[in-house]
Amino acid sequence: MPIQTAATPALLVDRTKLEANIRSMAERLDALKVPLRPHLKTCKNIEIARMTLAGQPGGITVSTMAEAAYFAGHGLEDILYAVGIAPGKLEACARMMDQGVELTLILDNPDTARSAVEAAGALDRNFSFLLEVDSDGQRAGFVPDDPALVETARMLEQGGCTVAGVMTHAGGSYACRNTEAIAQMAETERATVVAAAAALREAGFEAPVTSIGSTPTATFARNLSGVSEVRAGVYLFQDLVMAGLGVCQPEDIALSVLTEVIGHRRAQGEVLVDAGWMALSRDRGTANQDTDQGYGLVCTAAGEILEDTIVRATNQEHGIVANRDGEPLDVREFPVGRRLRILPNHACATAGQFSHYQVVNRGRDMPEVLERCGGW
Amino acid sequence: MPIQTAATPALLVDRTKLEANIRSMAERLDALKVPLRPHLKTCKNIEIARMTLAGQPGGITVSTMAEAAYFAGHGLEDILYAVGIAPGKLEACARMMDQGVELTLILDNPDTARSAVEAAGALDRNFSFLLEVDSDGQRAGFVPDDPALVETARMLEQGGCTVAGVMTHAGGSYACRNTEAIAQMAETERATVVAAAAALREAGFEAPVTSIGSTPTATFARNLSGVSEVRAGVYLFQDLVMAGLGVCQPEDIALSVLTEVIGHRRAQGEVLVDAGWMALSRDRGTANQDTDQGYGLVCTAAGEILEDTIVRATNQEHGIVANRDGEPLDVREFPVGRRLRILPNHACATAGQFSHYQVVNRGRDMPEVLERCGGW
Numbered sequence: 001m002p003i004q005t006a007a008t009p010a011l012l013v014d015r016t017k018l019e020a021n022i023r024s025m026a027e028r029l030d031a032l033k034v035p036l037r038p039h040l041k042t043c044k045n046i047e048i049a050r051m052t053l054a055g056q057p058g059g060i061t062v063s064t065m066a067e068a069a070y071f072a073g074h075g076l077e078d079i080l081y082a083v084g085i086a087p088g089k090l091e092a093c094a095r096m097m098d099q100g101v102e103l104t105l106i107l108d109n110p111d112t113a114r115s116a117v118e119a120a121g122a123l124d125r126n127f128s129f130l131l132e133v134d135s136d137g138q139r140a141g142f143v144p145d146d147p148a149l150v151e152t153a154r155m156l157e158q159g160g161c162t163v164a165g166v167m168t169h170a171g172g173s174y175a176c177r178n179t180e181a182i183a184q185m186a187e188t189e190r191a192t193v194v195a196a197a198a199a200l201r202e203a204g205f206e207a208p209v210t211s212i213g214s215t216p217t218a219t220f221a222r223n224l225s226g227v228s229e230v231r232a233g234v235y236l237f238q239d240l241v242m243a244g245l246g247v248c249q250p251e252d253i254a255l256s257v258l259t260e261v262i263g264h265r266r267a268q269g270e271v272l273v274d275a276g277w278m279a280l281s282r283d284r285g286t287a288n289q290d291t292d293q294g295y296g297l298v299c300t301a302a303g304e305i306l307e308d309t310i311v312r313a314t315n316q317e318h319g320i321v322a323n324r325d326g327e328p329l330d331v332r333e334f335p336v337g338r339r340l341r342i343l344p345n346h347a348c349a350t351a352g353q354f355s356h357y358q359v360v361n362r363g364r365d366m367p368e369v370l371e372r373c374g375g376w
Numbered sequence: 377m378p379i380q381t382a383a384t385p386a387l388l389v390d391r392t393k394l395e396a397n398i399r400s401m402a403e404r405l406d407a408l409k410v411p412l413r414p415h416l417k418t419c420k421n422i423e424i425a426r427m428t429l430a431g432q433p434g435g436i437t438v439s440t441m442a443e444a445a446y447f448a449g450h451g452l453e454d455i456l457y458a459v460g461i462a463p464g465k466l467e468a469c470a471r472m473m474d475q476g477v478e479l480t481l482i483l484d485n486p487d488t489a490r491s492a493v494e495a496a497g498a499l500d501r502n503f504s505f506l507l508e509v510d511s512d513g514q515r516a517g518f519v520p521d522d523p524a525l526v527e528t529a530r531m532l533e534q535g536g537c538t539v540a541g542v543m544t545h546a547g548g549s550y551a552c553r554n555t556e557a558i559a560q561m562a563e564t565e566r567a568t569v570v571a572a573a574a575a576l577r578e579a580g581f582e583a584p585v586t587s588i589g590s591t592p593t594a595t596f597a598r599n600l601s602g603v604s605e606v607r608a609g610v611y612l613f614q615d616l617v618m619a620g621l622g623v624c625q626p627e628d629i630a631l632s633v634l635t636e637v638i639g640h641r642r643a644q645g646e647v648l649v650d651a652g653w654m655a656l657s658r659d660r661g662t663a664n665q666d667t668d669q670g671y672g673l674v675c676t677a678a679g680e681i682l683e684d685t686i687v688r689a690t691n692q693e694h695g696i697v698a699n700r701d702g703e704p705l706d707v708r709e710f711p712v713g714r715r716l717r718i719l720p721n722h723a724c725a726t727a728g729q730f731s732h733y734q735v736v737n738r739g740r741d742m743p744e745v746l747e748r749c750g751g752w
Contacts, residue, residue: 349653
């Protein structure tokens with residue numbers, strides 16, 4: 001078991017919880033009759049990717065070219081790169097397509113389409129695109145009824161590119177205050193791609209792909225008719241932000257940071273550990289939720305949650321563990337050398353600080369250490 | 377030049393600015409007659425480490441065992457590991473000492489000292505310690521006049537360990553509101569180690585080392601008599617938090633993240649770029665300063681600051697560039713494909729998101745790419 005021997009801080013993934021989370025999402029989407037195109041920006045690992053793809057068509061979603069290259073190198077070649085393409089990346093995309101990768105890109109404006117058409121000509125490649133549509137007003141995407149959507153699709157097609165369909169991401173679901181609001185946002189997400197695809201189809205495009213996804217909306221969607229695939233990633237591990245939204249329970253979280261007690265602030269009743277923001281990340285995603293989890297919720301080394309014990313503050317390599325309400329902890333319960341686990345606010349951010357996972361509850365057929373791809 | 381060709385996002389370091397920052401700190405400490413033991417947690421790179429060590433005794437400070445191993449592997453063997461030692465790391469420390477590393481550890485409580493004595497016996501090693509003293513009430517350290525300081529020193533010595541002296545870190549200087557307050561904190565930092573060393577010397581310890589340091593206090597200290605070394609790291613690159621404190625000007629910042637425009641939010645007058653929190657980090661260290669820089673201050677690709685243009689919000693791989701005051705930007709000035717640089721809030725946090733630097737203004741004797749060591 002790595003819990004007593006791993007150099008701290010270490011990133012742990014609990015296989016039992018991971019499998020339960022994967023099974024739960026697969027069952028939900030089976031019931032709604034929509035396949036999953038898992039977003040692998042959360043796990044960035046091939047063994048976990050293969051677990052999420054069991055019973056699914058096999059397409060994946062990524063957020064960096066480095067992820068695309070890593071997963072393609074492991075045989076996952078149907079890849080949606082789901083960040084609006086930077087023109088400077090099109091040459092690297094072409095090289096990846098030369099190696100057999102079935103790469104789909106996204107864009108949300110005619111300027112990028114012009115660059116893509118130009119690059120398609122210069123590089124003699126047929127780039128395939130989903131047009132991004134805005135479903136939450138938070139970030140990117142064509143406004144659904146903007147005539148620029150169809151005009152951009154025409155420009156792409158006439159320029160030798162393929163318009164495979166439309167996609168949206170209701171990241172605004174992370175700010176919902178209750179599950180009913182998330183269910184409504186899931187319906188908005190669905191309606192947005194259905195309307196955008198209808199506009200394209202009316203203009204003569206086939207647009208077979210209608211892609212949506214976020215873990216909260218995938219969890220609480222009641223109807224996904226007209227949706228061809230769901231992208232979600234955080235559900236694999238779950239995290240405290242998801243628990244705050246009601247997407248999961250803290251007990252479901254498969255990811256944690258192993259740390260060791262290095263000292264005390266006796267006067268304050270606080271405990272110093274060797275996991276700071278470099279390990280936990282600076283993410284404070286629960287700060288505006290009903291329960292502020294600081295930089296993470298503290299568990300025993302075995303993974304049992306210590307209610308209301310959180311990482312109150314961090315420096316680069318120090319964490320300060322405290323009671324959420326400010327009452328002093330009994331520091332005798334946290335002797336120097338004791339190991340603890342910290343559940344993360346945001347799985348993507350915390351996992352992003354590490355180059356590998358140590359697996360707990362791994363069974364016989366899982367390596368003890370799983371790599372993560374990094375960089376861009 | 378990597379500016380137009382590097383895959384984005386990329387971490388850039390400007391050699392000209394780096395050299396000026398290093399020179400400036402060296403001159404300041406020369407005038408105060410105290411040598412530097414640079415904190416290499418900021419750069420995590422050997423070429424930059426060697427630049428900081430020019431004219432200095434050669435000792436370094438690190439914040440992880442991985443940094444210690446990396447720098448020792450490059451011949452820097454006088455290493456202070458400046459995070460309260462976790463007992464679980466003592467075996468790895470012993471292995472490192474076996475390879476010739478002159479390793480100094482820190483601790484701030486008798487419990488850790490007991491573990492160290494036990495490990496020193498079991499592993500048959502003489503561990504060398506600085507006792508950490510608290511100078512700002514923010515994190516760790518013995519209270520200066522706590523009798524436990526001397527008692528712990530005795531326990532260590534009787535247990536076959538060495539007490540090399542005392543150290544403190546006035547991290548509270550980051551929260552100062554003006555340079556006079558920082559100068560006062562520098563004096564507190566100095567007085568704290570001088571008093572603690574005096575207590576040890578009175579008890580018969582030689583305690584030659586009195587180590588202090590943070591970039592703000594090192595910059596504004598007026599008198600460092602009785603101090604044997606200064607640890608500082610951020611000064612190498614500087615950052616927006618330091619600029620907000622008056623430690624530097626934004627123009628001095630040697631570190632930036634290169635990014636590319638991928639779209640617009642026309643209705644809001646905002647610009648989407650391909651650097652999100654994965655590249656910029658989640659650090660919001662300027663949020664409580666007079667000038668909130670969002671997730672970073674925007675510059676042209678050549679490095680010229682675009683006044684009041686900041687990264688307002690981030691997602692994992694998206695940044696939203698906006699005017700600080702909320703007035704719409706003229707998005708025509710930010711065409712898709714344009715490259716920009718983002719100055720970081722906190723150099724340690726932003727650099728920590730990358731595995732290497734690309735060097736600008738590098739001259740002939742500097743490689744184009746510099747590695748960074750990562751992990752723990």
